[in-house]
Amino acid sequence: MELAASSGAFDGDFLDEYIVPFIEDCRLRGLTQYSIHTYAYVMRAFKRHVAERGITSIAEIDRNVLRDYVQTLREERRLTVNTIGNQLSCLSGLFEYLVYEGVLDVNIVLQVRRRYLQRYKAERPNESQRRKLVSTEQIRTLIDSVLGPRDRAVIMLLAKTGVRKGELVTMDVHDIDPLSMSIILKPKAKRTNRVVLFDEECLRLLQEWLVVRKRYERADVPALFITEAGGRLDRNGVYSAVTGHATLVGLHDPISKRLEDHFTPHCLRHWFTTILRRNGMPREMVQELRGDARSDPVDVYYHIDQEQMRTEYLRRMPRLGVR
Secondary structure, three states, X not given: OOOOXXXXXXXXXXXXXXXXXXXXXXXXXXXXXXXXXXXXXHHHHHHHHHHHOOOOOHHHOOHHHHXXXXXXXXXXXXXXXXXXXXXXXXXXXXXXXXXXXXXXXXXXXXXXXXXXXXXXXXXXXXXXXXXOOOOHHHHHHHHHHOXXXXXXXXXXXXXXXXXXXXXXXXXXXXXXXXXXOEEEOOOOOOOOOOEEEOOHHHHHHHHHHHXXXXXXXXXXXXXXXXOOOOOEOOHHHHXXXXXXXXXXXXXXXXXXXXXXXXXXXXXXXXXXXXXXXXXXXXXXXXHHHHOOOOOOHHHHHOOOOHHHHHHHHHHHOOOOOOO
């Protein structure tokens, strides 16, 4: 497909002749369906932005347009610094593709992102050190407060496996092995080890949910966690479930702007990591269960015995004692 700039109405549709082949290029490069959906969502938002400013060609999109877009995301839409960074990364992917195709000479998104995103980060220092860390008793209270079997199983599984919400929503029923109490995750760019472990009380909540799941299941949806309509539970659904129940027990303050006042699904991954390390599980085993990349070249040649890791996990992971 030949790429060439065009002029047209103030609707941003001129971008489609670049976005459509770019999305196809993403598929050709083997990006996940979730990544492709994310790219498409960001492109639609950016199209609206350029349409509102009367832009009719790719040549008119300069640093000023992108700087204005960053300001809109931050001040009007009130997006977090991480979300702004993700949106700019998606746009950078499009512009990098256009450079590759010879439509543009330079990817100006990289320059804008480097200049303005770093500035925003400086205004919010050391976020990772201020993330909420809750106690085992608070996790127990949270799960005990949940009445619905699906949300109970979701929160328990996040806590006991340390998986990200994006990994949880791609789980299918057949990924669960109740005998070995393990799950094989779908391939993800950020994850190395795809096998995660859980214990008997987590298995109990999963089994309770699977009984209820039969009321809503559809033959064409193999997802482990589904909605009442039978569709796959998405990332927003997981976030809402966790933060909604956490709000009711006083762990999450949706109004506060302070990170330490928020309890999100990632806080359960934070608890998982911290509790295993505090209980004496070897660092390399925790990294393996988290699916972290090995940064030290020597670590590449260090192979962890799976049965030993299972024994260590069951020994170090505390029982919550939920009802």
